[in-house]
Amino acid sequence: MKREELKKILNERVLVLDGAYGTELAKRGYPDVPEKVVLENPQAIKKLHEDYIRAGANAILTSTFGANDVKLSKFGLESQQEKIVNSAVEIAKSASNGSLIFGDIGPTGELPYPIGEMKFDDYFNTFKKVASLILKAGVDAIILETFTDIMELKAAVLAVRELSKEIFLIAHLTFDENARSLTGTDPTNFALTFNDLDVDAIGVNCSLGPQEILPIFEEISKYSDKMLVVEPDAGAPILKNGKTHYPVGPQDFAFYVDSFWEAKANIIGSCCGSDPTYTAAISKRVGKRSPIKEKAKKVFAFTSPTDIADLDDFVVIGERINPAGRKKLQQHMKDKNMDAVMKVATGQKEAGAKALDVNFGLEQFVDVGFMSDTVNSIAYKLGTPISLDIQSFEALEYVLKRYPGRALVNSSRADEEELTKKLELIKSYGGMLVVLSMEEGVPTSFEDRKRAIEKALKMAESFGISKERLVFDSIILAVGAGASPKETLKAIEYLNESGLKSVVGLSNISFGMPNRSYLNAAFLAMAVSSGLSSAIMNPKDQNVMQMLEASLILNGKSLELKVQKGEGDTNQLVDLILSGEEKKLLDYVDELLKAEEPLNVIENHLKPAMDVIGDMYDKSKIFLPQLILAAQTAQKAFEKVQSLFEKKESSEKFVIATVKGDVHDIGKNIVATILRSAGYDVVDLGRNVAPEKIIDAIKSEKPVMLGLSAMMTTTAPKIQETIEKMKEEGISLPVIVGGASLNEELAKDLGADFYAQNATDAVKALKNIKKGS
The missing domain is CATH 3.20.20.330 (Homocysteine-binding-like domain)
Known part of the structure; x- marks a missing residue:
């Protein structure tokens, strides 16, 4: 059919x-x-x-x-x-x-x-x-x-x-x-x-x-x-x-x-x-009902896997992932140094960027696979929506196709040929498009900008792309070159009154001028009053950020700052773990080891930090991608400290397996990762594991707890079978279970001591028992 x-x-x-x-x-x-x-x-x-x-x-x-x-x-x-x-x-x-x-x-x-x-x-x-x-x-x-x-x-x-x-x-x-x-x-x-x-x-x-x-x-x-x-x-x-x-x-x-x-x-x-x-x-x-037909709510927004940058709120788009004038960053990109780029991205997010503009500079020297991996790493690990500032059409298509969400494509002139290609791109792979309010030449007046905007809207409509998928760059020209910012402000006001969204590249206004920060801040205040929706800017510029916040308040709005931060004494350590900056974390741990014994560093610093991160996950302040990143980063610190242990101080063991007949192991693998990051020695038996093999592992490894996973309802009874065989062998060991087929009540009925709805529940359960109990 x-x-x-x-x-x-x-x-x-x-x-x-x-x-x-x-x-x-x-x-x-x-x-x-x-x-x-x-x-x-x-x-x-x-x-x-x-x-x-x-x-x-x-x-x-x-x-x-x-x-x-x-x-x-x-x-x-x-x-x-x-x-x-x-x-x-x-x-x-x-x-x-x-x-x-x-x-x-x-x-x-x-x-x-x-x-x-x-x-x-x-x-x-x-x-x-x-x-x-x-x-x-x-x-x-x-x-x-x-x-x-x-x-x-x-x-x-x-x-x-x-x-x-x-x-x-x-x-x-x-x-x-x-x-x-x-x-x-x-x-x-x-x-x-x-x-x-x-x-x-x-x-x-x-x-x-x-x-x-x-x-x-x-x-x-x-x-x-x-x-x-x-x-x-x-x-x-x-x-x-x-x-x-x-x-x-x-x-x-x-x-x-x-x-x-x-x-x-x-x-x-x-x-x-x-x-x-x-x-x-x-x-x-x-019966014979007909479906209800109602129009959906229209939203101007772009996304990452875990977050939405809604242009009904003012969106700060961090500009610093751009190697223009920054030779070291360009070299990092050529060398596929992901950590260096992630460090810049993390700094922009922590300073207040809701989204990030990603530009690879001299793209012919940067591997397209690295471009895609970088963009997806930022989107998953930081949860930050992305503006793709990629000039090569082929590279842009490659990255956009693989983007996990609704990206913002930056940008296209209102030129027939260029705009057609970009509209076809977002029609195929999804996303929003920044349209420059210009056609062939640089616009000098509001009328030039308006004409380009109207042309782009008509072209988008002919492609079946709604206005909610467009954002218009009102074109800031350098005031130092004699351009008047008033024409840009008129365009912003026109867009706002027309129910459209706008963006500007803020630093363009002050190019070639002294006191750039103040000029940027002053223009931003004027633009917000005219109805500006977003700006590509540097959130680390406190003058600009403070002016932005004040301007939004005076215009009846507020600036949403979602900065992932820890709480209490472990604040710095939590931030280092969440950032994924492994070297900085290990340097910090080295300093702790100069003053404290290895076991104390784990018990008094690393474990409490992971507890805070687990709590952030439970409260939906971070999500699974960020939790896994934190766990992978923290695990390096635990391994470093544990390498200094004497044998008698070796970590407590945790045996985990997916039960017989079940081959699903996403949940099991996540739990294993989180527990390793919490300092436990995890023995992962894999999937489709028979009760006899599990019992043999318990006898040889002497764990403090057993974890069993069952994804399918049909394999959940294997948990009960395994627990009963443990009893027949005279093994008294706490058992925690999890999986899509399970819940608290079913876990109890199967004979388990604990139920893990998510990975952090396993850490909490381990805290409630003592070794050998």
Whole structure:
């Protein structure tokens, strides 16, 4: 089916998508991953498809959720990828009886660079391969489900679109109870970023029940004009008589259908824990409704994975990642010295920059891969939205394609040829565009600027790009060269009155003049009064920053400063760890070691600092990418100090494993990283680990605690099996468990002593026990 045909159907009525496969197949006696069931028990897959269709599903999912080669390799099935995909699609077709078939693609289960090993191209090639097979087999749509990271999902979208412009495409992100994805993206950010991309529908599935997922879905709906899809779980799982149950029954689940419909849902389904009875209840409630159509709220904003630079608030864009006149920084970029660039970026953010303008100077001498890695490192590790000040079109395309969010592209003249290329770029890869209020020559008057602005707006409209994706540079000319700033101020005022956003390169006003700081500050005050939205400037200039803050207050606004700082006596150490500046941290630790014993440095300084950082994470002051960066940096300090220990002072051990039958290890790996950074000797047994191997490790390593991870509901009982075998062996050891399939109640029912909702919970649990207890 062509995408326009499906769009027409969805414009006329709300469709019902089927329910869970993994949990339902397990309940029916097929506990293996669906891809393996496809090969070994295809009749079970067909029967479940048929049951969902009889229950009222208008669309069914192919059993290819985990059929990407990265995921299949964890089960030793990568060589059978083509057979799995072809069989899964054929089974769905044989059962469909006229129902739509959605080719299902899930994530790889691997974290993105720089917090993990996977780069954009790794994701892209992986998804292109599986999508190619699904498209060749023939489906009505492709749905990208249960993704936890915005860059991985973007890579999947672009991979599908490179293969087909005709397939209807749905993109889902999964959120936790704090309304954040695993790597820190909130629903508004998700909606803004994927509004720009060539997807037909966006939505949310898994991890939460209908009550918890509703406000997240409503927020996505508020900011997105795409069609919308929602698939909640049947609540948080609980254990009854040794079996996993989901507490939200079919009728209670269907109660929320009205709310999802009111939030503009076009497709409603169900996820983990559901079965055909849920589909029947949803179908009955949905009936023959038409979808609600309301325009989304328009926002002028660009993003990183974890933050939004909203131009309705004044945005300070740090200017110092620019090697112009700075030979040392240019050399660092040539040499691929990431640490040097990150140091500049960190300093700009700590001084008050909400976003960062990234310029690579003489680009022909800078590796394009380094450009992309640098931009993504800043975006993930600092959480700072980026303005891409890249002159080479090819390099800009390379970096923008791989950017994890909605970047600001800086910039384009209102020249027909140049603006066309830049508009096509953001249309393909998303983002906002800075348009210079000039055509061929330098504008001397307000009228010149106005003419360029109006031309750019018309061109953008012809490309289907809304004004909310444009920011206009009002063009500051050097006052020292005789230019009048009044023409620039007129343009800013015109843009403000027209409901448009403006930006200026502040330091241009004072070029070649003495007392530049004061001139910059004075002009900025005048520009803010005229309605300026943002400025590319140096936030370390206190004259300018103080004038900005005063000007905003006098104009009824305020300056949002989100500077990540520690608290109390560990303040300096916390800041060093958060900055990622390893050398500075180790130098600081050297100074501590001159005055204190190694063990005291760990107990009185490093551990308390990591406690503060853990608390910042718990309070959402930082997110997973920043936590992992801090952990990786702190671990170097712990290793340095621990190398000075005598044997009797060796670190306490912690054994961790993903249970038998489960190959998911993102959460386990994060916990291991955080615990190492907290000074523990972590023994990681890997994934798919049998109880016997875990017990052997406990006996040989003598840890203070055991950590067990289970991502899938079907493997959660393996936790209980492992704990029972420990008891049979006479082993008394605290056990902490975690994973997407678990919660506090289920952990207790499985026999665990502690439940870790996130990595920092494991650190807290270890504090509550004593070695040998």
